[in-house]
Amino acid sequence: MSTYALLFDQSRCIGCGACEQACQSEHDQRPHKPDKLDHESFTWVEDLGNDQYARHLCMSCENPTCVSVCPVGALEKNPLGPVTWDAKKCIGCRYCMMACPFEIPKYEWHSPNPRVRKCDMCVHRVTKGLPTACASICPTGATTFGTREAMLAEAHRRLKADPQRYTGEVYGEKEAGGTGVLMLLSKPASESDLPDNVPEHDMPHLTWTVLEKLPQIIPVWGVFLGGMYWLGNRKVEVAAHERRQIQEGEDNHD
């Protein structure tokens, strides 16, 4: 089955912040107006001026960078779409934060038992067949929830129907190899806090091309080293043998 996705339409967002409130209450967080993503703000509605807004949240990549870099598999891609974090496994290396091309995971820097914090696409709701808290509360339909196929088709339908409204591409269709949050932007990403330099391919293959070669390189390197040891050892033994013979020869003369 297809994964679920969120479609955010910038032209429909009125910046009411209902998604922020719903998200905070859904995750038992202190109600507040965020000014960036942080350890207690999983989504943030950025005011771009002129009554235009950008929404920030975990992009729930199809092939997530964070999942690939986590040494202990604490981050997982749920088959339904959400990317989740497991407190029991995490060692706190923060490689996920380093690697995420959207700079989504945030940290509890002032906790002795810190957690990686980020939007989990309301996994507890999605597994029950419910839409995310932000999508259910959005009063204007700026954020909608459905299968990724349906959301992508809807995005392209809107693009075609009213091309003047948008920048012309679906943000997240190709970024980082495709994401589970699709955005129709009326302002280019570079005019908001959204990264505009995310490669249009998935990131995990970059390190995998290196790692997958190790099973080929290491045996060859091992044979070479072992061989050098053995060949050189033979020379050392022969030299020792010759020294002994000379010694014995001298002894016989006495």
Added chain:
Amino acid sequence: MTERKLPRPHFWATVFTLLMILLAVVLFRRYTGGIGAISNLNDSMPWGLWIGFDLLCGVALGAGGFTVTAVVYIFHLEDYKPMARPAVLTAFLGYLMVIAALLVDLGRPWNIWHPLIFWNPHSVMFEVGWCVMLYTTVLFLEFLPLVFERLGYNRQVHFMHKYLTPGLVIAGVLLSTMHQSSLGTLYVIVPEKLHPLWYSPILPILFFVSAITLGLAMTNVESFLSFRAFGKRLEAPLLRGIGRATAVMLLLYLVIRIEDLLVHGTLPLAFRFDQASWFFLAEIIIGGVVPMLLLFQKRVRRNPLALTGTQFLVVLGIMFNRMNVAVTAFQLGTGAGYRPHWMEFVVSMGMIAIGVFLFSLAARYLPVFEEGPLTNARPVDPFVELNRHSG
């Protein structure tokens, strides 16, 4: 008449004690108030001084261990045998300090062993974790004969040398090949976040070659420091040989590095004379080209003081590279704001101090050097000694 003698505290012992007290206070804050209580690390700069210095530099500085043991036991250049034990000891203590620093840097250090049971073979960090654990074990086993010899377990020492050493050395080279290069691979996944003068898909190759170079240079520096501190004999001819090898490795590294920039068309960025360009030029010219040219000079190699000074420049140059990758290039690429907090420096300095302290203990009580344990550490006038060697 009674002699009145005030206790004369040794300068370094005092510095060490004060640093340890400070470290204890800092660590208390760390484990009660979190990483944020002692560092300026933040959401846009999740890795800083500790990863750059303690992990990347620390592991690279330990590369002398696998390099020298490979030279002696695999390639049978047995003249270099006196270098092997100090190099193994440096590497062993170095890796222990890396792990100790990780216990500060990791958010949940009590889970540090988790890669043993929770596997993710797609993660570079998973591979680094395994290799560092295994290689530290190898280093421990390579270090063990020093203890056995001291205790008079001669049969065990003989057994280890005959049956275990070759296998351990080969395993050590293989594990080091993997994790030294993988520390570079860690950054291969952030092409859009690392400044193009430092990002490369062949970072693993660059890290591996420069680690060997650094390992060789560090062997010289450490040998000279042991000579200064413990009155160890200075093996001038061996240092000359290491100097030649370092020159060749450095040339190889610089060729790969520059070629890589040419292939990606990023070399012109080096001549924009902005911050990135100055950092790059300083790293490559002062920390690379200059010491390489000096090491190719016979006159430099024949003077132990000049040779060691040049090798120290190599050490600084490659450490500067690691810091640039971990901090400067990342900041230039992402615009993240970060200046290390002074308490971050206390942790890093503290780790070095503990390492040096343990090394000097080992030098005193274990047969690290060919001369045996140097129990009577006597102050040496380096210039008298040096003239004797260079004459």
